[in-house]
Amino acid sequence: MEDNYEEYDNAFVGNLGDMGYGEDTQAAGEPASQIENKPKIFLMGLKRSGKSSIQKVVFHKMLPNETLFLESTSKVVKNDISNSSFVQFQIWDFPGQLDFFDPSFDYEYILNNCGAIVFVIDAQDEIIEALQKLHQTIAKVYQINPNIHFEVFIHKSDGLSDDHKIDRQRDIQQKTTEELADANINVHPSFYVTSIYDHSIFEAFSKVIQKLIPQLPTLENLLDVFISRSRIEKAFLVDVVSKIYVATDNSPVDMQTYELCSDMIDVVIDVSCIYGLKEEEEGLGYDQESHSVIKLNNGMVLYLKEVNKYLALVCLLRESNFDKHGLIDYNFICFKKAIEEVFSRKTTKAGAKKTIKKAN
Amino acid sequence: MGCVVSKSDDIKNENESRQRNQASSSQQPSSSQTPSKQIGIAAKDSEEQPQEVSYSQMRELDNDFFKDIIDRTAQKFIDVSMVGPDGKDSFLDREKDYSAQIKDSKLLKPTSLTSLPRLSQQCQMSNLQNLLSQPTTFDNELMSKYTSSISENLNGIHIKECGELVVFFGNSLK
Numbered sequence: 001m002e003d004n005y006e007e008y009d010n011a012f013v014g015n016l017g018d019m020g021y022g023e024d025t026q027a028a029g030e031p032a033s034q035i036e037n038k039p040k041i042f043l044m045g046l047k048r049s050g051k052s053s054i055q056k057v058v059f060h061k062m063l064p065n066e067t068l069f070l071e072s073t074s075k076v077v078k079n080d081i082s083n084s085s086f087v088q089f090q091i092w093d094f095p096g097q098l099d100f101f102d103p104s105f106d107y108e109y110i111l112n113n114c115g116a117i118v119f120v121i122d123a124q125d126e127i128i129e130a131l132q133k134l135h136q137t138i139a140k141v142y143q144i145n146p147n148i149h150f151e152v153f154i155h156k157s158d159g160l161s162d163d164h165k166i167d168r169q170r171d172i173q174q175k176t177t178e179e180l181a182d183a184n185i186n187v188h189p190s191f192y193v194t195s196i197y198d199h200s201i202f203e204a205f206s207k208v209i210q211k212l213i214p215q216l217p218t219l220e221n222l223l224d225v226f227i228s229r230s231r232i233e234k235a236f237l238v239d240v241v242s243k244i245y246v247a248t249d250n251s252p253v254d255m256q257t258y259e260l261c262s263d264m265i266d267v268v269i270d271v272s273c274i275y276g277l278k279e280e281e282e283g284l285g286y287d288q289e290s291h292s293v294i295k296l297n298n299g300m301v302l303y304l305k306e307v308n309k310y311l312a313l314v315c316l317l318r319e320s321n322f323d324k325h326g327l328i329d330y331n332f333i334c335f336k337k338a339i340e341e342v343f344s345r346k347t348t349k350a351g352a353k354k355t356i357k358k359a360n
Numbered sequence: 361m362g363c364v365v366s367k368s369d370d371i372k373n374e375n376e377s378r379q380r381n382q383a384s385s386s387q388q389p390s391s392s393q394t395p396s397k398q399i400g401i402a403a404k405d406s407e408e409q410p411q412e413v414s415y416s417q418m419r420e421l422d423n424d425f426f427k428d429i430i431d432r433t434a435q436k437f438i439d440v441s442m443v444g445p446d447g448k449d450s451f452l453d454r455e456k457d458y459s460a461q462i463k464d465s466k467l468l469k470p471t472s473l474t475s476l477p478r479l480s481q482q483c484q485m486s487n488l489q490n491l492l493s494q495p496t497t498f499d500n501e502l503m504s505k506y507t508s509s510i511s512e513n514l515n516g517i518h519i520k521e522c523g524e525l526v527v528f529f530g531n532s533l534k
Contacts, residue, residue, distance in 0.1 A: 217426075221430050222430060225434045226437065230437075230440050331440070334436040334437055338430075
């Protein structure tokens with residue numbers, strides 16, 4: 001399957017000339033101003049903590065085992081993620097050896113449009129140095145842009161036992177909280193235990209992306225109403241390319257349920273690519289006609305419907321509640337129209353003012 | 361005789377006429393003095409006044425917009441649990457009712473079935489092989505009987521000479 005993301009490996013323009021970085025170039029056909037206006041997510045952390053592996057697995061469909069052959073990142077890698085009609089952002093992968101706060105680095109400029117910083121910590125390695133860098137990063141970034149979300153990925157957890165995962169998370173979280181409190185920094189990072197070998201990395205990134213979507217409360221409310229009226233147990237609004245869920249209803253997220261819904265997308269896309277595309281036709285095999293119903297052997301039904309070009313609604317419901325699927329289809333049509341209305345309106349940006357004329 | 365004298369009514373009418381003329385002449389200057397309104401230029405009193413909308417106001421407008429979408433969509437949704445009766449249960453109920461009806465009913469043979477003539481002994485199913493292989497004696501006798509009857513009747517036909525048969529058409533030939 002061909003990636004649907006554009007990737008270009010460019011160094012960041014600024015005062016990086018002295019550090020051996022080249023000139024930045026914009027994506028083909030896209031103005032520089034439009035690229036720079038997209039919210040950014042920074043991947044930071046020590047060397048070999050797994051930053052590039054995360055980016056490759058989540059957004060480029062790389063198999064986890066293939067990440068073993070990735071070379072160390074030597075310069076800032078910018079990935080333009082335009083995976084849906086409304087969620088468009090950039091992933092910046094920073095080398096671990098890069099001193100972000102070096103005076104020759106214009107960090108104030110690049111932090112202006114940053115939405116979140118994902119700090120990756122290797123859970124299998126010594127954490128003292130990583131925590132020092134994390135605290136330093138939070139302290140300095142907070143002074144420049146206090147609106148940035150801080151997300152900590154306790155990564156490479158696949159090598160730890162369940163008890164050890166909990167202990168490591170508690171230890172990191174406690175140390176960070178105490179350090180920030182001592183420094184009088186009113187920042188509350190979120191912590192996730194992740195691994196590229198299971199769906200935890202996708203769930204963690206989903207939470208990060210959701211914090212950058214201003215329409216999230218509306219989406220959640222719509223999903224809540226939809227599932228209550230349609231007798232659905234759980235629903236996810238999923239990006240079919242990355243399998244990140246941009247919204248879900250307010251019931252608790254069960255990892256197994258998310259994995260089932262994610263696997264269903266894989267099945268639908270793979271079958272569509274094999275049988276749905278004409279000869280010599282390229283594409284994802286996913287369009288407005290895409291829909292699927294899979295009956296599980298545990299009395300449950302997986303229900304998938306296309307919402308827009310890149311989003312799908314994936315639901316889990318009881319087989320006994322699927323007898324009136326015609327009414328559920330009707331409710332979905334209403335839901336889909338509402339989603340289109342939500343994203344047809346551009347939300348207000350911070351500090352923006354608009355002049356309107358009104359007749360007396 | 362021949363003398364012309366003005367009447368009081370004539371004088372009165374003339375005075376009224378003068379007053380009307382004066383009134384109309386006084387109105388003309390006011391109408392001609394009214395300034396003309398240029399096309400495309402709005403009056404000063406109705407000019408639009410620009411107003412700035414702050415960030416918080418825009419956020420409030422956004423929230424109202426989204427809330428309206430949620431409310432309208434919620435009203436459109438059909439509550440599946442309230443729509444009944446349940447299709448599956450309805451089918452089962454109908455199936456049970458039909459089975460009960462079938463079980464209780466007694467089918468009666470119509471009398472017309474028993475009044476049909478029965479086939480002859482030679483045409484029963486046990487004799488089917490013979491029927492298909494060659495004609496039976498019964499059939500041969502029947503055909504012979506019919507043939508003789510037809511021949512006998514044909515021989516009984518006699519033709520008499522009656523001359524020309526003339527037929528008249530319509531009343532005009534009378």
